[in-house]
Amino acid sequence: MIRNMRKTTNIEQSAELCIGALSQAVLDDVARYVKLQGKATDILALTAELRMDIVFILMDLGVSYVACCKTKVPYACRYHIKNLYASMQEAYKLLLGYGKSQQYTIWAKIGNAINRKPFSDWEEHSQLGARFQAIGNKLIGLVGDYIDKTHRELTYHYNSDMKQVYIYTVAANSLEEAGKKYISYLELLTEMIKLCDDIEECLRKKGNPTTVEIEPTSIDNNCHLLLIQFLSKNKQLPVILEGILKDVKPIDDYALHLEKLNKLNELTNEHIELPEIDNISVMLNMYLTMMFMRADMAAITQSFLLSKTNGEAMLNMRRYVITITAAFNHLYGYSEYEHPKSIWSSVLGMIPEDAEGLREKAIQIDDLLQKVVLRKDMDVRTCYAHLYNNETRKTNIPSIVNLLKSQNPILELQKVTVMLKVTKLVMNFMKEVMEELSKRAHEAKEESTQELRNTMLKLKNITNLTNCPAELKEMLSGLIGKVQGWTGIEL
Numbered sequence: 001m002i003r004n005m006r007k008t009t010n011i012e013q014s015a016e017l018c019i020g021a022l023s024q025a026v027l028d029d030v031a032r033y034v035k036l037q038g039k040a041t042d043i044l045a046l047t048a049e050l051r052m053d054i055v056f057i058l059m060d061l062g063v064s065y066v067a068c069c070k071t072k073v074p075y076a077c078r079y080h081i082k083n084l085y086a087s088m089q090e091a092y093k094l095l096l097g098y099g100k101s102q103q104y105t106i107w108a109k110i111g112n113a114i115n116r117k118p119f120s121d122w123e124e125h126s127q128l129g130a131r132f133q134a135i136g137n138k139l140i141g142l143v144g145d146y147i148d149k150t151h152r153e154l155t156y157h158y159n160s161d162m163k164q165v166y167i168y169t170v171a172a173n174s175l176e177e178a179g180k181k182y183i184s185y186l187e188l189l190t191e192m193i194k195l196c197d198d199i200e201e202c203l204r205k206k207g208n209p210t211t212v213e214i215e216p217t218s219i220d221n222n223c224h225l226l227l228i229q230f231l232s233k234n235k236q237l238p239v240i241l242e243g244i245l246k247d248v249k250p251i252d253d254y255a256l257h258l259e260k261l262n263k264l265n266e267l268t269n270e271h272i273e274l275p276e277i278d279n280i281s282v283m284l285n286m287y288l289t290m291m292f293m294r295a296d297m298a299a300i301t302q303s304f305l306l307s308k309t310n311g312e313a314m315l316n317m318r319r320y321v322i323t324i325t326a327a328f329n330h331l332y333g334y335s336e337y338e339h340p341k342s343i344w345s346s347v348l349g350m351i352p353e354d355a356e357g358l359r360e361k362a363i364q365i366d367d368l369l370q371k372v373v374l375r376k377d378m379d380v381r382t383c384y385a386h387l388y389n390n391e392t393r394k395t396n397i398p399s400i401v402n403l404l405k406s407q408n409p410i411l412e413l414q415k416v417t418v419m420l421k422v423t424k425l426v427m428n429f430m431k432e433v434m435e436e437l438s439k440r441a442h443e444a445k446e447e448s449t450q451e452l453r454n455t456m457l458k459l460k461n462i463t464n465l466t467n468c469p470a471e472l473k474e475m476l477s478g479l480i481g482k483v484q485g486w487t488g489i490e491l
Helices: 009-035 042-072 074-095 099-104 105-113 125-140 149-156 162-169 175-205 223-234 235-244 249-266 273-305 310-331 343-350 356-372 374-387 397-403 409-464 471-486
Strands: none
Touching: 009 042, 009 223, 009 249, 009 310, 009 397, 042 105, 042 310, 042 374, 074 105, 074 149, 074 162, 074 175, 074 273, 099 310, 105 125, 105 223, 105 343, 105 356, 125 223, 125 374, 162 249, 162 273, 175 374, 223 235, 223 273, 223 310, 223 409, 235 409, 273 343, 273 409, 310 374, 310 471, 343 356, 343 409, 356 409, 374 397, 397 409, 409 471
């Protein structure tokens, strides 16, 4: 259970106000950034880019934190806490970067611009340079406690070993701790914006223009909130989602069974091969994955339906797309590279060659999966999930904002009902496959037992022969007794 579900109302209200106020600001900042493109070495262009990045990050973090506070369901709160932390990591990658990419980040570019002429000759250089260094050091200091690439991967991608996802989900259980980290991160981002303000003020004092004329822009499309109002009145989808989120105890049960089976495998692998246990472990891991998928989709869809503003709804829909595509990619795969590693491919590999009924049903499910798993969805997800574009070595915020403006929430929301039906269909099919494998294993064991019984009867008949030597009779009787003791076979 979540340790602290107490609503930190002031922080939540501040986050909501932040989302509402910045929705228009991010559009203006993108327009300003685009207008200044081609002036990559101009410090005004760089501060415009940093401001745009930070405004989007503030909204992104705010939406996740507000979602943590709004939900009354512990699992959903855990889901949003994980996404809050993943967003912090993604923001760090955009601003400061890792390894070789650090030299191409906006923070590195601003540092270089501050230390170049003419800025380096100005009296403000020393003070602004020191602040730049201090803020960067504070952000670097968050790595480990706030910034963890492994946790980001466990949130954005379903791991091949779902026990790791389960352990991390269980650990994400403190709303109070999430609130403290959120506020600390916001304070650093606010310092960055203040630095941008002071750099631009310095430029103005030196007679450099800092005003950029941009065309008015806004998002007139209000279909997100209209859809939310309609679905809230209908109540059918909200009831389904709440039912899924409250029925998560099986996740604990399956995780526990999986842990026990893994331990059993460790103990027995050196002495005996148990393919039945291996099959059960694989099935349990896949079943656990799909239970997480369903709960995660319920959590983010519920959050979308609780959105109060268009900006909040759009960003929740972005997270929805990231989550549902990650689920479908793990379930079926969006490419020839991903498909062989998918859950569905593993299930197909377990179906016996002569199980015609199962194979016919598998063909029908496969046809359905091919129709719902579309490559273009993965391309959208790739843009949505990464704030920094590794290929272009630039910010991805303008591309993300353009996608947000072109969202079709009605079309997107239809996918959640399809996803819930498809996962249920696959889970039921997996049970059928497992039952067939268990049945065949039982039949093979019965056949093997009968063969062993027949052999033992032949040996016993030999001992009953009048001409059987006493020494052989004693040896065979002893062997028959030992085999009966091991197997429990009665003659």
